[in-house]
Amino acid sequence: MKTSTTPKAISEMHDWTKEEIAKIYNMPLLDLVYKAATVHREFHDPSEVQVCSLLSIKTGGCSEDCGYCPQSVHYETGVEVQPLLAFEDVLEKAAMAKEAGATRFCMGAAWREVRDNKDFERVLKIVSAVNDLGLEVCATLGMLNEEQARRLKEAGLYAYNHNVDTSEGYYKSIITTRTYKDRLDTIKHTRKADITVCSGGIIGMGESDDDRIEMLMTLANLDPHPESVPINALVPVAGTPLEGRPPVDPFEFARMIATARILMPKSMVRLSAGRLELSKEAQAFCFLAGANSIFAGDKLLTTPNPPVDEDKELFQELGLRPRKAFKEEVVNSAHPSDN
Ligand code: SAM
Ligand code: DTB
Ligand code: SF4
Numbered sequence: 313m314k315t316s317t318t319p320k321a322i323s324e325m326h327d328w329t330k331e332e333i334a335k336i337y338n339m340p341l342l343d344l345v346y347k348a349a350t351v352h353r354e355f356h357d358p359s360e361v362q363v364c365s366l367l368s369i370k371t372g373g374c375s376e377d378c379g380y381c382p383q384s385v386h387y388e389t390g391v392e393v394q395p396l397l398a399f400e401d402v403l404e405k406a407a408m409a410k411e412a413g414a415t416r417f418c419m420g421a422a423w424r425e426v427r428d429n430k431d432f433e434r435v436l437k438i439v440s441a442v443n444d445l446g447l448e449v450c451a452t453l454g455m456l457n458e459e460q461a462r463r464l465k466e467a468g469l470y471a472y473n474h475n476v477d478t479s480e481g482y483y484k485s486i487i488t489t490r491t492y493k494d495r496l497d498t499i500k501h502t503r504k505a506d507i508t509v510c511s512g513g514i515i516g517m518g519e520s521d522d523d524r525i526e527m528l529m530t531l532a533n534l535d536p537h538p539e540s541v542p543i544n545a546l547v548p549v550a551g552t553p554l555e556g557r558p559p560v561d562p563f564e565f566a567r568m569i570a571t572a573r574i575l576m577p578k579s580m581v582r583l584s585a586g587r588l589e590l591s592k593e594a595q596a597f598c599f600l601a602g603a604n605s606i607f608a609g610d611k612l613l614t615t616p617n618p619p620v621d622e623d624k625e626l627f628q629e630l631g632l633r634p635r636k637a638f639k640e641e642v643v644n645s646a647h648p649s650d651n
Contacts, residue, residue: 326535328575333525333532337571341563345601348570352602355577360635361627362580362605364416364450365409368613369438370396370431374422376454378477379486380514382549382614383422389551391614396421396431399438406442409609412620413634417442418450418473420613424489425455432460436467443468450510455490455498461505471540472502473510479526482519499534508539512582515568516546516560524568532575540605541572541579545586547615560586562594566601573602580605587618592626599630 336344352358372383372393382389406417419438426432435453442449451464452473464472476499477483480492502509511534513527531541545560565586572581582605583598590598608623610616627633 325575326533326537328529328532330522330525330529333529333571333575334522336574337521337525337528337567341567344570344574345566345597348573348602349600351574351577352604356604357635358599358604359632360604361599361632362416362582363414363608363623363634364418364582364605365406365412365414365609366418366420366607366612366617367402367405367409368394368422368611369402369419369435370394370421370423371614372422374454375424376489377487379553380477380517380546380549382552384552387551387553389549396434399434399441402438403441403445406445406447410445410447412608414447414608415634415636416448416450416471418452418471418607420473421451421453422613423454426453426457426460428460432463436463439464439467439469443470452510455494456501458501458504461501461507465505465507469507471508471510472498473540473542474498474502475511475513475542475544476527476530477513478517478519479523480530481526482517482523486517496530499538503536509534510540510542510582511538512540512542512544512572512584514544514546514585515564516548516557516586517554518557525571528568528571528575531572537576537579539579540582541576542582542584542605543568543572543603544584545589547585547588547612549615559589562590562597565590565594566597569598569603570601582606585612585615585617588616592622592629595626596630599632604635 372391373385374383377384377386382391409417439449448470450471476495483492545565546557548555548557569581581603583603
């Protein structure tokens with residue numbers, strides 16, 4: 313049976329069935345976390361956590377109706393619409409993030425899709441300059457076509473974030489202004505342009521365990537796997553259709569992370585939105601379950617994130633250290649994930 317193959321064999325798998333994933337996902341939690349921790353140690357240094365910085369470069373006013381998102385024009389959330397930031401402002405923030413120890417700088421824009429206009433030209437210039445600072449540059453700008461992906465790569469983009477967010481079936485209950493296939497197409501264009509893929513999803517939107525398993529199946533059957541898999545817990549924002557959702561149970565968060573870690577052993581699994589609601593013990597459990605990346609900084613895109621000092625203290629207490637940038641690694645260096 314596939315689930316009893318060695319972790320290294322699992323890393324090569326892209327043909328998971330729902331039943332196989334369900335079997336892992338439904339394991340007794342401590343057995344699941346133990347298995348995930350074992351896989352994590354085989355492929356990564358468990359004392360290293362990638363610290364990513366996030367900046368909203370264009371905020372609010374987005375034409376999509378994503379039910380979780382405070383930046384959609386369809387909902388009254390109080391988010392102030394802000395046009396694309398100036399080149400100098402973004403560069404200043406990137407330099408500050410580097411100074412604070414981030415190795416990856418992720419820029420988010422509340423766009424449905426990238427358009428071939430002056431704003432895109434500015435983004436390309438920004439990507440190139442942030443890359444020159446020595447940071448791994450990541451962006452999340454909505455849908456991309458092949459040519460736009462190629463131009464971003466040319467400018468020095470290292471990673472593109474585009475989440476599948478949930479299962480294909482549940483997607484329609486959350487978003488009506490685009491399809492699941494649109495999402496997968498952008499991921500294809502990103503991959504084709506040789507940009508690394510960052511793709512994950514959100515839990516806590518009222519989806520079933522089956523939806524979570526299907527989402528993980530979509531991600532784990534991408535070939536190659538996404539290099540980064542952000543797992544977000546819904547931040548319920550007043551004014552959005554999902555405002556009343558109860559908080560995600562930390563054990564469910566850990567179950568999701570552990571399953572992602574087992575299915576995609578070489579990927580970075582990012583404990584993303586929702587950390588503010590997690591105790592330090594719950595975060596430690598998620599790191600044990602295989603999370604090895606976080607967003608640091610007081611703000612995500614529009615919602616709050618734990619204070620930087622608290623994260624520093626947590627790292628110290630747990631004996632964790634921020635990992636250096638992948639792009640600084642010499643090819644063929646002895647990093648365990650290169651095995
Ligand atoms: N507009 C682009 C897009 O949708 O791809 C980029 C920005 S969008 C805000 C990036 C991701 O943030 C979404 O795909 C979703 O997974 C996550 N996100 C947005 N609002 C969230 C919320 N309230 N709680 C958790 N995650 C959220
Ligand atoms: C991801 O998966 N999570 C981040 C990042 N990719 C862009 C965004 C989380 C946003 C949370 C809601 C907000 O702050 O607006
Ligand atoms: Fe727009 Fe992205 Fe928010 Fe959807 S998630 S409303 S596409 S900013």
